[in-house]
Amino acid sequence: MSIEKEIKELAARYRDYTAENLSEIVKIPSLSGQEGPVIEKLKEQAQEAGFDEVWIDGLGNLIGRVGNGPRKLAIDAHIDVVDTGDLSQWKYPPFSGLIKDGMVHGRGSVDQKGGAASMITAGRILKELGYDGKFTVYFTFTIMEEDCDGMCWLYMIEKEKFVPDFVVLTEPTNLGVYRGHRGRMEIEIHFKGKSAHASAPERGDNAILKAAKAALGIAELHKRLRVDEFLGKGSVAPTIIESRSPSQCAIPDFCMLYLDRRLTWGETKETAIAEVREVVGEEPEIIVPIYRRESYKGTVFEQEKYFPTWKFPEDHPLVRSGAEAYERLFGEKARIGKWTFSTNGVAIAGRHGIPAIGFGPGNEIYAHAPNEATPIDHLEKASAFYAMLPYVLEEKIKGW
Numbered sequence: 001m002s003i004e005k006e007i008k009e010l011a012a013r014y015r016d017y018t019a020e021n022l023s024e025i026v027k028i029p030s031l032s033g034q035e036g037p038v039i040e041k042l043k044e045q046a047q048e049a050g051f052d053e054v055w056i057d058g059l060g061n062l063i064g065r066v067g068n069g070p071r072k073l074a075i076d077a078h079i080d081v082v083d084t085g086d087l088s089q090w091k092y093p094p095f096s097g098l099i100k101d102g103m104v105h106g107r108g109s110v111d112q113k114g115g116a117a118s119m120i121t122a123g124r125i126l127k128e129l130g131y132d133g134k135f136t137v138y139f140t141f142t143i144m145e146e147d148c149d150g151m152c153w154l155y156m157i158e159k160e161k162f163v164p165d166f167v168v169l170t171e172p173t174n175l176g177v178y179r180g181h182r183g184r185m186e187i188e189i190h191f192k193g194k195s196a197h198a199s200a201p202e203r204g205d206n207a208i209l210k211a212a213k214a215a216l217g218i219a220e221l222h223k224r225l226r227v228d229e230f231l232g233k234g235s236v237a238p239t240i241i242e243s244r245s246p247s248q249c250a251i252p253d254f255c256m257l258y259l260d261r262r263l264t265w266g267e268t269k270e271t272a273i274a275e276v277r278e279v280v281g282e283e284p285e286i287i288v289p290i291y292r293r294e295s296y297k298g299t300v301f302e303q304e305k306y307f308p309t310w311k312f313p314e315d316h317p318l319v320r321s322g323a324e325a326y327e328r329l330f331g332e333k334a335r336i337g338k339w340t341f342s343t344n345g346v347a348i349a350g351r352h353g354i355p356a357i358g359f360g361p362g363n364e365i366y367a368h369a370p371n372e373a374t375p376i377d378h379l380e381k382a383s384a385f386y387a388m389l390p391y392v393l394e395e396k397i398k399g400w
C-alpha cells in the first residue's frame, strides 16, 4: 500500500479520537499566561499517543519528539486562546467542547487548538508507521502567542538553541498551504509641551494639539504606503492617545500617540520609523515598546514589539512539499495562500529566516469570534497532512 493511503486510513480510523482530544483541550480555558493546565493535558495526550519524548521547556512550551533523523521538522500550535467576549452571542457555552453536527465547538477550536489535536494524532500515526526517516519531528505546543506573537519561539530559538530546518504553523488555513503574512509593529510617539493656565493658552505649548496634528499626518501616510502583490498593503493607524496635564484647567505638557503598523514586504522597523519621523519632525520621541510578562512558569523573556514580515516563494522546496503532500493525500490541487493575521512565523521566519509554511484546520474568519467551531473533516485531513509531510520533504530535498 502507498504511504499516502496508509496515512489516510489511519487518520480516518483516528477521526473520533482527534475530535475527542480537541474537545478535552477546548474544555480547559487557557488565556495567555494561564496555560499550565492545558499544557499538562496535552502532555498526557502526547504520552498516551506514544511520542518518543515529551518535555516542557523553561518558558512553559510543551515539546514532543517523534523519530531520530538528522534533520529537524517542527510542527507548531499555540495553545493559548483569547477571551470569550459577550457570552450572549455564543450559541453554546464557549468552553463546552461540544461535538455536534460534524464540528467541535468552543473557544480555541479554530484558533488554534484544532491544529494541536491534529498534531497529537499525526504523532500517533508516525509512531504506528514506525517512522524512521531523515527527520526528527518535533511537535511544539506553544504559549502566549495571542499576547505577543512569536515570543515563545524567540525563547526556543535564542534561549534553548532549538533551531529547526523547517516549520509548519498549524493556525487555521481552511486546509490551504500558506506561505506568509504581513508583519507588524507597535509605535509610541511622545510629544512634549509646556503647561500654563488654560485660561491663557498662548502662554503654554499644547502637547495634545501636536499629537492631533501628527495623527492627521499619519492618516495621510497610510494612504501612500506600499503594496505587495502577494501580501497586500502596509497600514498604519493611531489606536490610543493619552495626555497628561497638571489639571483640567491647564495646558497639557505631554501627549502619547500609539500606532498600529502592519508591514508588507520590504517594510521594516527602520523604514517604518523613518516614515513616522518625517511626519512628526525631529522633536518628539519615537519608541518601539517592549513586551515583558511572566509566563505561567514564572519565566520572563522580553522582546521589542516588532514582528517582521515573512513570505517564501511558491517554488520554495517546503511550499512545494506542502502542496505535494496535499495533492497526494486528497487528489486535488492545494490552494496556496496567506493569512490576514499574524502568527509565530514572525519569529521563526521573519526574524530568523527559518523556512515555514502554514496548514491548519478551520476557517480563520471564526478566529477571535463567537461560535468558534472547527469541522472534524478538517481535523482528520490535517492529521494526515502533518504525518505525510516528513515523507514528502525527504523525497523532495535531494542530496541529504
Ligand SMILES: [Zn+2]
Pocket (backbone or CB within 6 Å): 078, 111, 112, 145, 171
Ligand atoms: Zn492563533
